[in-house]
Amino acid sequence: MSQCSRLSHVVAVAVLAMSLPGASYAAAPGFPAKPVRIVVGWPPGGLADIASRTVAEQLAALWKQPVIVDNRAGASGAIAADFVARSPADGYTLLAIMPDHVILRAVQPKPAGSPNADFAPVSQLGIAPLLVMVNPKVGVETIQDLVALAKRKPNALTYATPGAASMHHLSQALLNSQTGVQMMHIPYKGGAPAMMDAIGGVVDMTLGSPAQSLAYVQSGKLKALAVTSSKRSALLPEIPTVSETVLPGFAAGLWVGVLAPAGTPDALVRQIGADIRKVMTQSSVRSKLQEQGVDVVASTPEQFSAFMREEEVRWTEVVKKAGVTAN
Structure with a gap:
């Protein structure tokens, strides 16, 4: 569907919604x-x-x-x-x-x-996107390098997340599945301890929001490889997206x-x-x-x-x- 067609569709839906019973935008009297x-x-x-x-x-x-x-x-x-x-x-x-x-x-x-x-x-x-980051000692420069390393060494790389079934976990699981690699998931109770253990080399990599990760990336304690959103982050515009590097159309966050x-x-x-x-x-x-x-x-x-x-x-x-x- 073209951008023009999508816009026409959105406008039509909005007009229809406003014509339905109960769709009035009239303010509730006295609220709040x-x-x-x-x-x-x-x-x-x-x-x-x-x-x-x-x-x-x-x-x-x-x-x-x-x-x-x-x-x-x-x-x-x-x-x-x-x-x-x-x-x-x-x-x-x-x-x-x-x-x-x-x-x-x-x-x-x-x-x-x-x-x-x-x-x-x-x-x-x-x-907000998530940043895919590795400890510098992992020795990869790009997300492509990371995928290649993971393919050579199945289940050898470890990644930390704030917890099982968190968006961080599912985003990496989706990335792994679509690139055909296997990594070991290490769940933590919160993003801060997961980040600290990635910095310390206890685990190989982690994911975090740009705001949470910015200082560690700029200081060189972690190396950012990609962002999971469909477009680059304004905080780290030099970091490419997963979509433009290894998986066209990938978006999560x-x-x-x-x-x-x-x-x-x-x-x-x-x-x-x-x-x-x-x-x-x-x-x-x-x-x-x-x-x-x-x-x-x-x-x-x-x-x-x-x-x-x-x-x-x-x-x-x-x-x-x-x-x-x-x-």
Whole structure:
């Protein structure tokens, strides 16, 4: 489909959506009349936390009400998700999610339902690539060199990730599968210890966000070989993508989005989503997130819902092919 055709299709879908019952963008009367909470399932300082705090600050100014970021870390975001799913569907408790939200379903699927079953998608905030990095002692200069070495020595190379079934794990598993190589996965409890052991040579390689990895790459403690996104990172523009080197069309990475509890009135979901898109398109917000290696998306509820369904299908297939488990 040409770019023009795609644009026409998007416009047609948007027009149709606005004509459907309940699709009004009219503001919910008096919302918000009290503080709003964004629950984040990871500790302060991570991608989801940074994106949520950036949005919360601007929403608070727009709404003239406090917007509180509530970190409830644990179980790859499941603790926070369970809390929000049980919260009143009134727009005052929102959930910030990352790919784990759909990956967990692929690893530990429920009998029925979808990643949207307990929630109403509001907006995808942004995306960030992962950097494929090696300890300099591995002796490779490019991602092509790494693939060639892995083919010569099956299961000899080790790669560290923040945990089993993390996006880091699945991205490398997908890369390995599509290039026909085998490596040994070493899961850690968090990105920091995985990074430190790659620097120390305990493991051969790891993956991390550009913002997390920048200082180590610039100091020479780790060598960046490629980024997993479809385009190069603004923080490290000299590093090629996997797609332009060894696997045309390859794209994977981290993303952050916002959900509301299922049953939240459609007009309210749309109002919150529209306000999020309004603040996300501010140049100051874009600049702040780009400094963290995050590209702003700011999608509609329909776009985010479709994206989540596509992610679940995609990573469920990777999980099955690679035999990934949460343990």
